[in-house]
Amino acid sequence: MSTxxxxxxxxxxxxxxxxxxxxxLVSGAVIAMLGEDPIKALGVMLKGAFVYPGxxxxxxxxxxxxxFTGLAVTVAYQVMLFNIGGEGQAYIGGLGAxxxxxxxxxxxxxxxxxxxAIVGAALFGAAWALIxxxxxxxxxxxxxxxxxxxxFIGAGLMVSLLGGPMMRAGQMSPESEVMDAxxxxxxxxxxxxxxxxxxxxxxxxxSFPLALLACVFVWYLIWRSKLGYRMRAIGxxxxxxxxxxxxxxxxxxxxxxxxxxxxxxxxxxxILGVHHKIVxxxxxxxxxxxxxxxxxxxxxxxxxVMASLLFGAIYQGxxxxxxxxxxxxxxxxxxxxxxxxxxxxxxxxMINRPLARLLAAVLPARVEGEGGRS
Amino acid sequence: MNMxxxxxxxxxxxxxxxxxxxxxxxxxxxxxxxxxxERGSVTGIIGxxxxxxxxxxxxxxxxxxxxxxxxxxxxxxVRIDKTSVAIDHGIGxxxxxxxxxxxxxxxxxxxxxxxxxxxxxxxxxxxxARLTDLAETYGLEIDPDALVGDLPVGLQQRVEILKAxxxxxxxxxxxxxxxxxxxxxxDRLFDVVRVLSGNGVTVLLITHKLREIMAAxxxxxxxxxxxxxxxxxxxxxxxxxxxxxMVGRDVLFSAETTERQPGAxxxxxxxxxxxxxxGAMRLKDISxxxxxxxxxxxxxxxxxxxxxxxxxxxxxxxxxxxxxxFGEDVFTAxxxxxxxxxxxxxxxxxxxxxxxxxxxxxxSAAECAILGYQDGPxxxxxxxxxxxxxxxxxxxMMVDFDVRPPSPELRAGGFSGGNQQKIVVARELAxxxxxxxVGQPTRGVDIGAIEFIHSQLIAMRDAxxxxxxxxxxxxxxxxxxxxxxxxxDGQIVGEAGxxxxxxxxxxxxxxxxxxxxxxxx
Numbered sequence: 001m002s003t004x005x006x007x008x009x010x011x012x013x014x015x016x017x018x019x020x021x022x023x024x025l026v027s028g029a030v031i032a033m034l035g036e037d038p039i040k041a042l043g044v045m046l047k048g049a050f051v052y053p054g055x056x057x058x059x060x061x062x063x064x065x066x067x068f069t070g071l072a073v074t075v076a077y078q079v080m081l082f083n084i085g086g087e088g089q090a091y092i093g094g095l096g097a098x099x100x101x102x103x104x105x106x107x108x109x110x111x112x113x114x115x116x117a118i119v120g121a122a123l124f125g126a127a128w129a130l131i132x133x134x135x136x137x138x139x140x141x142x143x144x145x146x147x148x149x150x151x152f153i154g155a156g157l158m159v160s161l162l163g164g165p166m167m168r169a170g171q172m173s174p175e176s177e178v179m180d181a182x183x184x185x186x187x188x189x190x191x192x193x194x195x196x197x198x199x200x201x202x203x204x205x206x207s208f209p210l211a212l213l214a215c216v217f218v219w220y221l222i223w224r225s226k227l228g229y230r231m232r233a234i235g236x237x238x239x240x241x242x243x244x245x246x247x248x249x250x251x252x253x254x255x256x257x258x259x260x261x262x263x264x265x266x267x268x269x270x271i272l273g274v275h276h277k278i279v280x281x282x283x284x285x286x287x288x289x290x291x292x293x294x295x296x297x298x299x300x301x302x303x304x305v306m307a308s309l310l311f312g313a314i315y316q317g318x319x320x321x322x323x324x325x326x327x328x329x330x331x332x333x334x335x336x337x338x339x340x341x342x343x344x345x346x347x348x349x350m351i352n353r354p355l356a357r358l359l360a361a362v363l364p365a366r367v368e369g370e371g372g373r374s
Numbered sequence: 375m376n377m378x379x380x381x382x383x384x385x386x387x388x389x390x391x392x393x394x395x396x397x398x399x400x401x402x403x404x405x406x407x408x409x410x411x412e413r414g415s416v417t418g419i420i421g422x423x424x425x426x427x428x429x430x431x432x433x434x435x436x437x438x439x440x441x442x443x444x445x446x447x448x449x450x451x452v453r454i455d456k457t458s459v460a461i462d463h464g465i466g467x468x469x470x471x472x473x474x475x476x477x478x479x480x481x482x483x484x485x486x487x488x489x490x491x492x493x494x495x496x497x498x499x500x501x502x503a504r505l506t507d508l509a510e511t512y513g514l515e516i517d518p519d520a521l522v523g524d525l526p527v528g529l530q531q532r533v534e535i536l537k538a539x540x541x542x543x544x545x546x547x548x549x550x551x552x553x554x555x556x557x558x559x560x561d562r563l564f565d566v567v568r569v570l571s572g573n574g575v576t577v578l579l580i581t582h583k584l585r586e587i588m589a590a591x592x593x594x595x596x597x598x599x600x601x602x603x604x605x606x607x608x609x610x611x612x613x614x615x616x617x618x619x620m621v622g623r624d625v626l627f628s629a630e631t632t633e634r635q636p637g638a639x640x641x642x643x644x645x646x647x648x649x650x651x652x653g654a655m656r657l658k659d660i661s662x663x664x665x666x667x668x669x670x671x672x673x674x675x676x677x678x679x680x681x682x683x684x685x686x687x688x689x690x691x692x693x694x695x696x697x698x699x700f701g702e703d704v705f706t707a708x709x710x711x712x713x714x715x716x717x718x719x720x721x722x723x724x725x726x727x728x729x730x731x732x733x734x735x736x737x738s739a740a741e742c743a744i745l746g747y748q749d750g751p752x753x754x755x756x757x758x759x760x761x762x763x764x765x766x767x768x769x770x771m772m773v774d775f776d777v778r779p780p781s782p783e784l785r786a787g788g789f790s791g792g793n794q795q796k797i798v799v800a801r802e803l804a805x806x807x808x809x810x811x812v813g814q815p816t817r818g819v820d821i822g823a824i825e826f827i828h829s830q831l832i833a834m835r836d837a838x839x840x841x842x843x844x845x846x847x848x849x850x851x852x853x854x855x856x857x858x859x860x861x862x863d864g865q866i867v868g869e870a871g872x873x874x875x876x877x878x879x880x881x882x883x884x885x886x887x888x889x890x891x892x893x894x895x
Binding site for chain 2: 237240241
């Protein structure tokens with residue numbers, strides 16, 4: 001019944017690698033069944049994600065979205081809440097960014113409007129998380145259920161806005177007016193061109209460094225701030241938090257607001273960085289993938305960056321597979337992505353026990369040695 | 375170490391353990407354990423927390439498998455790798471925390487997991503007959519159709535014992551069985567143990583209470599640091615010797631305390647009442663004063679309203695009825711106090727449950743050392759934690775209170791019970807409180823740490839702190855308190871001064887019996 005604890009280096013370093021390998025093996029088997037060469041497919045995927053001109057930019061552009069939504073899940077997880085509503089919060093966040101951009105773009109200079117639009121994205125995302133948070137904190141409605149529901153409500157709201165009052169005049173597709181050019185976030189290509197470096201075109205823009213900044217912010221928030229201390233106290237033991245005089249409902253609302261704000265900021269990448277207008281379904285499931293990213297990244301900002309890069313590479317490289325092979329369709333790529341999410345997200349703890357047993361059996365002398373040194 | 379060699383040629387011992395070893399990572403929880411238990415005997419296993427008692431019985435009951443060593447049941451070597459195997463070998467266990475379904479009847483609980491066929495009715499009939507039979511044989515009368523949740527704790531424990539016997543247990547392991555019982559209920563349990571052993575059932579009694587060993591066992595194995603340091607005939611030893619073997623040195627039994635003149639009332643409670651969510655009145659008409667420089671002890675069996683009282687006084691639970699005065703501040707239903715405000719007023723709280731409340735087990739010791747004081751100046755500025763300061767303060771607390779190992783970075787859950795409690799006590803005393811609320815300060819704490827914590831509480835009292843001490847250990851209340859209140863069913867049923875306190879009288883009051891009206895059973 002007893003299992004020796006898994007060494008920390010194995011949990012952080014080894015488990016994700018094994019999970020990823022398992023996922024690739026199963027994916028390889030699927031590809032082999034389709035009559036294609038798995039090794040060749042892997043090569044195409046890697047080249048598609050990192051080597052072809054502009055591919056790295058695409059990978060990082062996808063990763064930007066995952067970093068934001070992954071961080072959102074991680075922050076909520078600190079108080080033991082599963083924020084499944086990243087998708088909706090990002091979508092509504094896009095409304096915030098877009099409204100600011102549309103209203104103030106061209107009226108005020110870009111350097112003023114862009115920060116305001118970013119704040120708008122965060123505030124709208126936070127607001128969308130607040131209602132489920134309130135219901136959880138004071139009414140005991142389960143946050144998983146309410147945030148899922150709010151994804152649908154958010155999607156419905158956006159459709160009715162984009163297809164109604166916000167629809168671009170003289171246009172048949174449900175999307176807003178284009179924002180003034182001064183509100184467009186600089187792409188990496190333009191930015192690097194300013195200092196004389198030429199790179200291939202990609203949607204990668206200033207949101208990526210913003211996402212990295214958000215990681216630093218979250219790290220400080222969780223492990224160095226008093227707010228984070230309170231959040232973690234609640235997450236690990238609500239009775240202890242109540243004993244310590246931490247106002248739990250208050251903290252739930254605050255934490256969810258931060259979480260929703262981070263999810264909302266994902267829209268900065270899409271709306272201010274790429275589309276320059278509010279379009280339908282720009283969130284494209286990034287909010288849900290953020291859950292897997294947070295799980296795989298062990299709810300740590302560094303892990304989330306790594307996991308986001310991986311998922312970004314899969315998104316980008318997967319698109320290349322579809323392009324390169326006749327028999328591998330877009331749907332097949334989704335299957336492969338799903339397998340990776342399954343193994344590194346949902347089944348993340350599956351191999352912990354057998355691995356711990358194996359390591360304990362293989363490394364007894366090592367444990368002895370460590371005991372002697374301490 | 376094998377003390378019963380003389381009788382070896384008659385029948386094999388019920389249990390024989392040979393050189394049992396068990397390691398958890400770096401911890402050698404059981405080291406070369408040899409133990410022989412004769413059939414029909416009552417054997418005590420005593421030791422401080424962390425001495426390896428629980429590991430040993432867990433190996434015997436199949437929760438763990440030993441790394442090396444042999445187990446012989448009735449002389450035959452067996453391999454117990456699952457609890458079901460242990461049950462097949464006639465081993466039954468009564469856990470400290472009961473494993474019963476409160477909404478099932480006694481009969482249903484006893485049958486659970488041994489229903490036999492798919493249909494319930496025939497199994498129930500058979501079970502009823504067996505149960506009547508067992509109850510008669512061992513003198514364990516019980517109503518098979520009573521709901522377990524309605525039974526008093528002592529009878530719930532009886533259901534657990536019957537459950538084990540129903541599964542054919544010939545060896546019964548009782549793990550800290552008296553933690554939740556009144557002294558009288560404990561005495562009745564020991565009567566049952568005697569009947570069981572008279573009928574050939576072998577009993578293993580795991581405890582850290584010396585009195586129980588002396589009262590109920592034939593032989594005793596003393597464990598320390600994972601080893602059996604000595605096996606003894608109970609008749610040939612005494613409390614002092616056992617304590618010395620357990621701790622490895624001499625132990626003071628009564629805390630050194632002197633009469634003191636208490637000062638003015640610091641904490642005053644008037645007509646306090648509390649209704650829980652189910653609508654039951656958990657506290658009724660509670661009034662008392664705690665004065666500066668005195669320890670007011672509240673005796674009572676666990677679950678008689680003491681926890682609710684501490685929760686209300688510390689601001690965790692809402693104040694519904696009555697009035698609480700701390701110095702100048704008066705709190706009523708209309709003016710609630712929250713725990714952080716009370717801490718600012720100088721009220722510290724050592725909670726009953728250190729693992730759930732007093733500590734966050736996944737936090738480092740340093741992080742735990744600011745729990746409750748996280749908004750104060752010792753934790754950092756308004757926004758950020760001051761890591762270095764938190765760490766240094768915790769380091770100092772650990773040295774002052776002899777917490778081992780003195781490593782602030784270590785996870786709180788990794789410390790032993792006694793060391794965890796020392797962290798909590800150190801933190802609360804560091805705030806130099808005017809009022810100290812203390813719940814079960816030494817529950818699950820080893821003897822060495824008990825002594826230390828007691829002396830710290832007395833030092834606080836002597837420094838003028840008003841201390842409210844809630845404990846289910848009557849010995850502790852008697853040893854420390856200047857005055858004693860007895861609680862039963864949410865009410866204060868008696869009061870005694872330090873000199874007039876008689877354990878028997880208080881024991882009866884704890885059980886809700888007016889000592890004047892009824893002779894002792």
